[in-house]
Amino acid sequence: MINLPRYLRAIRINIYSSRFWLKFVKRYRQQICAFLALLIIGLLQSTALNYFPILNVKPDAILAALIMLAPFFSLGWSVAFAFLGGLFRDIFSSLSFGFSICLSILWVILAKQIFRRLSAENALIRNATLCLLIVLNNLTMQFILFMLDHPLSLGIFLRIVSLELILTLILAFLMYRLFVRLFMPQP
Secondary structure, three states: OOOOOHHHHOOOOOOOOHHHHHHHHHHOHHHHHHHHHHHHHHHHHHOHHHHOOEOOEOOOHHHHHHHHHHHHOOHHHHHHHHHHHHHHHHHOOOOOOOHHHHHHHHHHHHHHHHHHHOOOOOHHHHHHHHHHHHHHHHHHHHHHHHHOOOOOOHHHHHHHHHHHHHHHHHHHHHHHHHHHHHHOOOO
């Protein structure tokens, strides 16, 4: 057994004690709730939403959740959640691994910059930001598919963009209501 100095013995953390985990959960409660919400949304997008497409288009629930979570957390936590959301999208997509991670992080950083300059509590600004990022995401994915020699026709692409935009906005409205109840400090 190593004999530690007294000041180092006081610093030791016992991760097996319930007191440590209670402090940990109390300190990071919001981040744990956001992680669990993102996990549930990722599983719903890859399973349940595949059975209810409208004209073969489904909402991008993970992107909506990332943008709706961005005003509640710092940039570091938002990027961590974007990495996790991009990982979910990469696991369940047919593109090369890493595209969705990079794009999710890029969109969250862009959303944080917009929310820093403008008020995120304003529903019009929040929804306009989400619309902009959905269209940019679809344009970027269309460009990636074009470069991989899998282009879509213009009519199909416009149908996907318009329907996905509407469905994602409806889903984002419901998510934001839930996130406000979970993450806004109560007076």
